Amino acid sequence: MTALSANPNTTLANVEVPWQQSILQGTSAYYSELAVKGVLRPAWADFLSRLPTTGLSDHLDSKLNALAKQIRDNGITYNVYADHAQGTSRPWSLDLLPFIIDQADWAVLQTGIAQRARLLNAMMADVYGKRELLSKGLLPADLVYGHSGYLPQMQGTEPPNKVWLHMVAFDLGRSPDGKWWVITHRMQAPSGLGYALENRLSISRSFTRGFREMHIQHLAGFYRDYIDGIRRLSPKGDSARIALLTPGPYNETYFEHTYLARYLGISLVEGSDLTVRNNSVFLKTVNGLEPIDGLIRRTDDQWLDPLELREDSQLGVPGLLQAIRTGGVVMANMPGSGWLESPAIHGFMPGLGQHYLQEDLLLPSVPSWWCGESPAWAQASERLNNLVIKSTGPNRRGRTMDSIMGSELDEIEKRAWLSKISQRPSQYTLQELIPLSRVPIWTGAGGIEERAMMLRLFAVTDGQGNYTVMPGGLTRVAGDQHGIVSMQKGGTSLDTWVRSGEPVERTTNLKEKLQAKDLQALRRPVSSRAAEHLFWLGRYTERASFSLRLLMRAQLLLNEEEYLDTTTLGLLHELCGKQGLSTEFDPAEPLTQDELEANILERLWYKTGVDESAAVGLAGQLNGLANVAGQLRERLSSGHWRLLNDCAKVLIEPEWVRFQRTLPTASLEQVQLYLLAMHGEQSDHMTRDNGWRFLQLGRQLERLCGACDCLLSLTSMPGRAGEHGLALAIALADSTITYRSRYQHRFEWLPTLDLLIFDEDAPYAIRRILYKLDIVIDRLPGDTSQIRQLFDSVYRNGDMPDGLSLEGLQPPFPADTGRKLRAWLQELLDTAYKVSDLVGAQYFRLAELPDQVIQGR
Template identity: 45%
Template sequence: MNHDAPDSLFDELSPESPGDWALSLSVPADEGHRDELRQPPSAGGEGGGGLSAPWASFFEHIGADGFAELNRRSENLQRQIRDNGVTYNVYADASGQERPWALDLFPMIVPPQDWARIEAGVMQRTRLLNAMMADLYGERELLKQALLPAALVQGHPGYLRSMQGVRPPGDTWLHIVAFDLAHGPDGRWWVVGQRTQAPSGLGYLLENRIAISRQFPKAFAGMKVQRLAASYRALMDGIKAMAPEGENARIALLTPGPYNETYFEHAYLARYLGLTLVEGHDLTVRDQRLYLKTLSGLEPVHALIKRLDDEWLDPLELRSDSRLGVPGLLQVLRAGNLLLANAPGSAPLESSALLGFLPAISRHLLGEELALPSLATWWCGESAALREVLPLLKDSVIKPTYPSSGLETAMGQCLNPRELNEWSGRMARHPDDYTVQSWMPLSQTPTWSGERLMPRSAILRVFALADGPQSWRVLPGGLVRLAPRGQLMASMQRGGSSADCWVQTEGLVDHTSLLQSAPSTLALAHQKRPVTSRAAENLFWLGRYTERAENSIRLAQIALNHLAGEEPSSRPLMAWLSAAARENSLVLPDVPGAEQSARVFARSLMAGLSPEPGTPLAGQTYSVGFNLRALKAAAAQVRERLSQEHWNLIERTEAEFAHDCADMATDAEYGTAEALAALQNASELLAAITGAQTDRMVRDNGWRLLSVGRHIERLITLSRALALGLEHHCVHDPAGFEALVALFDSTITFHALYQQRRDMVALIDLLVMDRDNPRSLAWVVQTLRSRLAKLSLSAMPQDAALAMDLPDPDTWVLADLSNWQRAPDGQRSWAELAELLDDCEASAGALSEDITRLHFSHADRGNQSLGA
């Protein structure tokens, strides 16, 4: 941003008030578009041009000095979005799967009089759509009386015959409905479209509100902007009131998973509303009831808020290739044992073609004229409509009748004569597939460009939320989507951005907060979050990959430091380093050992630290980079259970290490120093990740399994490393002895206790026997037994039996483990110690398999296990 530009503009201008400042820095809206910033001209075309009342109030609250702060506030806003990890998958963005959520600094402001009209119109349309659902899956009077063409309903791929005759709880089909509204040049609000299957935006608009209100706290408070929390609470209360179990209902939020473009919102909403975030394979159907797979067994689910379209819900009755839904879910619904928000089957209501038929349907079902008008819409399946609309294509928008058809939306103004003729031909050949809607210039709201207030076209998405049986309220706000400057379409999937929506009220501002509520003891007990089998498995592997990454980094650092040293290292140490590096997949199996060629071994180790996916090395070596990517993948599966700082650390560690290794790969002169610097940075970040896992996570069974995973990995790695040290006799070498102690991360402790002693008794005492050393084998086994004991109390009693299969440190005797014999090659050997190390390694591997069998394997094959 150009921070000097506003100051230079301020120097050139000398307005008398904040409103004058705003006008002097603003660019007028494009011709034909309503300017939200300025007063509209009078009916006679006179007057106007000054600030509208809401914006005059806004700038009065930030003051003239506030303009100099706009760039700083904009930077703070972007930093907050990045720190909070707010992301959205933009299909048009080829740079990667995710990008930070795009949020403008200025809100869109809706005055009370406008909002009253919007609220009344949205409430009416919600009642109408719910009544239509009841009719379409009930008596079908709308079809019998030709108020709706059958092709738009029964011919729609989203019409679900399996829902015919179903009556949802409370006769409420639609619990969350979204309407896209445009503010026309005439000052009226027009309905452009509606979303009923799984409307997105409720989480993003909440994040927008929190972020923008922090940037302008005085304006937010002084302008009496209505709050949002009461509407979210009403939604939850309404679902509980209608769910089969009433107030005691368990509610879950069903997500397609972390690769969905709006997954951030799913996790955010689940956390905000206190719901369990589940994927399809977390759920199972038994005896026409829905259950959640948890560590403690199957727990009933009574209400489900879905965030995926209907066709994916049940592979038995809908799309057979769906891996996102739950087999048998529709049967549970038909049996009346589940509230599903929204009820399946509403896809036909999302068709743009429906808008043209709603006025007559409203008169028939409600006996009312629509309070909010729709843009003129023609379904081309009617021959008269097709003939009427073909000459109007240049000033219209061509839309697919069935959104799932894959057809694109086309703006008539952007088509040349040849393209218009081609579209006319397609529509004539397949008229049912096309709907035409008149084009209206969208109102333009001010945005901050860094130097000026620039107008951008806006669409406002407003939500109606069910607060009881056949009762709704309109959320006082919405999600504003902004079109890129100079474009006609406001779409987040096409690279648009968003803005907050401030709805002003003339009454009292509601100060309800879901973040500050104090539920009763009973409610607290009920809200205790279950640990799903999927989450448990991914937490388990999150722990294993965190530990595995730490160990591989430490071993790589030890190896490179010794290989780069000025003094040649001993052969036993080189042999141990080679064997340990191969065991931990730091080098390929056929690479010559360090004792044969230190240079080749070092270059191979550095080349394999983080091979790019798709390269030959990437499929053969599971080095540091692989472990960090696996750590991130496991964390992504349980992102809703991690603090934002924890997730940011994981992303940063993987990204920075990959970047450092990519830089090394393109630099022919890179050496050990650069590799060690990259490893050190990753090591420090991993230490922070370990701290987040230790001190920033609730000590539930999910965390216990994460800890069990870490300590299983630690027991396997350290037992094997010490066994290799005995096998290659590096324990007799001073440098080898120090390298082993360093791998156990116990150098400072060892020298504090034993000074310069380098005998096996001291080594075994600290690295095997010492229960105060978190890197000793006894401490690891003791911790594993403790974690399994607590798991057995709250999850599976069998965990206590698993603990008994681990070696018992109480039976370990230092004198016996330190006893050595002379081997045939003349070297000393510690048979009892070697046997214990083999037992530790084998029992840790067996424990991992037993935990998988006991806690995870009952999940079906769709379960996304990240273990390797």
């Protein structure tokens, strides 16, 4: 496999890939990051020199396919409209080729971004402090006080070391002359840190040689600086407990919240996980309340505190702003920065830079005109064709209108917009339309083409007034050759490589050496919310497994038996009805064999276009599993999470289902494989912490409910305990092979009871289930006396109630013994539900419990 030479004058013609025609022709309409006048730029000549000259297209295609598989397997997603109900989550889009920044460019970008971060932090401190920029007329007061992002509740607050902005994101574009321009600032909850890291891990593996030999700077040190800077501002220093506050799994960038929290080694929390006591923030855990010293937030300002901000917020924490003001928690970033995100600010940045820093800005802002200033509006309105219309700030609902390209307006639309702006000029800002530079992307069969790009760079504070810039970033690319740059509108992303002039030392976020005192502090607490979701993960896993076994047995009976007796048919219908797999059983109006099969088939599929809450039966249970998995993403392995999500897709209604007359064997067997793998993940591949114990508690309680329901149905009517009924009960306990190998006999009453109730080794036998529940309840955290007392009322140290023994149940037995058996089974079933309710009240709803604060770290 030969490679191109690293000739700085390598032409496009030397590289055997299909080039987009406009690349070959060249143009002055935009800046090409790839080549100039047909000659590759040095960075790209260097990169391509490390790729094979022969079979290059096939080589890149294979890497692109591998990359797509990796993204799919790792579950990297982006929720396009942040609307889970509409099923808009899609795989993250990442192109194969990186965006490469050379040393000269980076020197300017790095210094300019750090300078701007210092300036923005100084502006925040001034507005909520002395307010000189307003009193001296450096910035119109309306741009601050008239913006919904200004929070008067934060006036007079003094954060540690006057650090308001712990992390700032900047979106930049390059104009045709090669000059970089700052287009937007992002301070409230800027996305991209997690995706940038995942992009780096994926692309550096695809081009290992190029990444190493081109001396590409690493990212790990930047993330270490980020978390260290926050800890430095906390009174507890290195021992400070930090968490990442997320709006939850319906947020468009939830994947990166979970990914970032796991990478940084901190807890991922939602507003409902936290509570404020005595101006301090605590995490509700199954052990009580644990203090939180710092929060990295991914929730916008207005949703942070329903007491002082939006009262309808379900995402925030009551009392959080007061805790921030009094220094009870370090918040990164501090609330109240939304006004700095206004595009109108850019027109005033040069003067502000001189005032606060006594420096010219190294990176200019895109030319901007706030229409609230009459001279600016008069000047800009004359050249609307070359400008972009933007809202100065969000409306009362927190929404910002999409940008309007003046060049795309006809004369009627143009006059309408001029009139609209004239009526409320302060609500609009006009910005210069910069033709964005183009980067090469690999389209597969289409070869290499160029698309418009924007670069998002990040800066974090060290806590002492200085800012470090990530030696990389998130490069976003338009979805097509003429589209706008937006991930929500079909765009893609690139890994961003920053070159160094010398070999780069490897960096890591791992501590060099852990001390004994570190070990306990590093154990991740189990929040009440996580425990609840793990509990239901266990219950749904068992419930779906039971339903699947019932469906597979129903398939066997309904398809292979030409005529099924009415007693067995009634038993099958009653069990299916209890699980939501069919309509409920009505002895007065029994269904025929064909009617029951049609009824089950109708409820089997999850119908597309229908709200998922309407899903019933097995499809509903699998959707429940997927939903719970979405809430637990940071606690599940990628393999486990993928199993849970992929399994739910198996029963999405296919187009051919209307022609289906029988239960689909292949689909049910596919679900069976997924569920078996889930059982393996949950039993053998999860840490045995308190979270796992709640998962096991849920599984065993659901298993007990299934066993009792089955035996109650089996014994509810005379004749049901025939050979078909007993075989069905054994199948539902997943014990058919055990029965046949042990007893080597047809299905009979006594050996069936032995296997379903008395056996201490059979996993679905009631005695075994009670034994497992006894162990897990014993190891639950905190005071379990109420749960223990309730459970012991039926467990009796493993002893059966008087009169219920294997010998006593040998036919023929008195009718009173049968009644005792059914009463005992009903008592077990009722107790299982009561234990579930008691566990929920004690562990999952801590907000109403008395303060129980854990002091130890």
